[in-house]
Amino acid sequence: PQPAPPANQADSSDPLAQAPAVAPTVNRELTQAHLDFGLALFDQLRQATPNENVLVSPTSVALAIAMAYNGAGGETQVAIANALKIQGLDIDQINAGNQALTQYLTQLDPEVALEIANSLWVNEKLPVRADYIEQMRTAYRAEVAVLDFGLPTAANRINDWVKARTRDRIPTIVDQLPADQLLVLVNAVYFKGAWSEAFDPAQTAERSFSLANGDTIQHPLMAQSGDYRYLETDQFQAVSLPYGNASLSFEVILPAPGIDLAEFSAQLTPENWQSWMNQMRSRPGDIQLPKFQFEYEADLIPALETLGMGIAFEAGQADFSGLTELEAFINQVRHKTFIEVNEEGTEATASTAIGIMPTSIALPPDSPFEMVVDRPFIAAIRDRQSGTLLFVGAIVDPR
Template identity: 50%
Template sequence: MADVSNTSFTKQARSMNNKLVAANTNFGFKLFGQIFRQNSRENIFVSPTSVAIALSMTYNGASGTTQQAMAQTLQLQGMSLNEINQSQLALINILQNPDPKVKLSIANSLWAKKDVIFKPDFLQKSKEFYKAQVTNLDFANPNSPSIINGWVNQNTNGKIPKIIDRINPDDILFLINAIYFKGSWTKEFPKNATQQRPFTLLNGTRKQHPLMSQTGRFGYYENQSFQAISLPYGTRRLSMYVFLPKQNINLQSFYNNLTAENWEQWMNQFVSRQGTIVLPRFKLEYEVTLNQALQALGMGMAFQDRANFSGMTAVPAKINQVKHKTFVEVNEEGTEAAAVTSVGVTATSVQIPQQEPFRMVVDRPFFCAIRDNQTGTILFMGSIVEPK
């Protein structure tokens, strides 16, 4: 009898997980769309998973219409709070260090202002479901920002040294998520094949840039709008997906079609094909305040004085700022990436034979995403308009 219930629990956990992954994917593309509208001519690189985890922790303290607005923005309608928390915990556990050749760590922390009383249930859920390190801190102490930034630096392997510049008198809580990823390609790009070649920028000018190159069998998909390739890491559980819009396709129209529904369809179209990929080496640090994007997605209530975070503390509170920082480096050996999201709360492949080898030369703006192929989780996504 025990075995049967255990099996049903496993099935239930799996289905909850799928629902959460679908919510995170949907939220991720909507968030990316908002950021792209604001900064379409710049490089963008975000971790929808990091933002979703940090906001899910915060969601545990929301009540009433604030909670409803957050659920709508995070695409969590129809999931109970317990279901969300159990699924986040399952997902964090499944994602940690998934492959001998991939390091993937997810860490959460909660920094509470000393002398402000937080609901024990809220703190307990942060520890239990998000494995969060909960610290009471004297926010008046000038060393407090560097204590928080020290945690961020440590949990991103030094790639993001700082998320907080200062602590304001009204600040009562910081909820922070950090993700660190380092993966070696299943097949490295030979260094001697990397050459300086022209990369065409958005304004039509060309700049010389190191482009890596390799030939082999890859997951590949092409339609009228773009070419796409899956570049696997390690034992192939995680991949970087690179989408190159065709010459005649405007980047904006490509992003207009970048929805969760289309993404799922595209993921099912990849087949194993022989071909050549030419890809720029690039390294970038990205920083964005997400208040505007999250408000546009329906979460405005959480940033207003009438916000209801009574599940967190009896002190009237609202979200002051959602800061997000990322780092990524792609080279011949693989990819290193990190992300940190801080929520500040203030008072108030199937093989198809006999196809021509493809050739994909990524020498103009492109989209890329790092995805866990087992759960479908998108860890990072970016629009690279000028590799540096």
């Protein structure tokens, strides 16, 4: 076994150890559940597109689903708890824990921008329980807005909120909203941190990078020397690059030559992950790291079904009686992320949108009007999409 660090040296593999004044408020069981859920979700998404970049924010997804969980009942509530790995916690522990964790993370390092925001968008024509709305306001500090989902501006309002919370990096999270959408829950996470020690751009050079298929490309790799928390086994190398005051860090795990990423990922269990983080020790070394930037998006429903949440997506089976008197189910879970890593540091952002839909409902019809076209009138033919007027006329004598 590795020797323990000196007692006076905080183990930076555990950021909670660095903030003793705040740490007691954080529910360790909940943070463990987030880790377990996050790695399980990442594994599902990575397997779905093994030859493409994947980036998921477990925090964003877990917070959005937790908001939906507050309105779930019966088997649906049990299924969501199992998928989120929170079976041992009651609703008050989950809500208080998420609130404390959000507060803790966003105040962790004054040198790093870390913002977490929630919102709840409600259909003005459908019933959503007032106590549910109030719970979202208090426990998740959700901004609440009541919209007419029949108008195209409804999706724009939600997208504008996400765009603002992600500093324009994620301009849209929902496309079109059905007029009978009951509500949409949205989470946004934004992170921007400078490396504790910036990379010198003069050291960045085009170097070889081997792709999964064996091809080699030339790509800009940054280079730096220093003391880093590091771990090496016959399976992999791991290094931790700190941001700001070193409360937050960028973990890089590189499978050994000859071990492909898909094969190695099978070892990425919560137990192994925590063991590796705890075994890292400060060592001098040289590192080369690619600069990169990409966007990722996924429909999370297939992955969440595999993780046991299937009932929540089944019309007629799902139970969201805690948020509405109508029969309702989750009809969409969209997740979008963005990341850029360069010499200065990292910018990463994520948004998760969960749509909840009534099983079958006819919206109450508007009261009938009467229009008698019995005098001269204007008529037009136009393209609704662009607003182009193809014809416009005045009819004064219809004979």
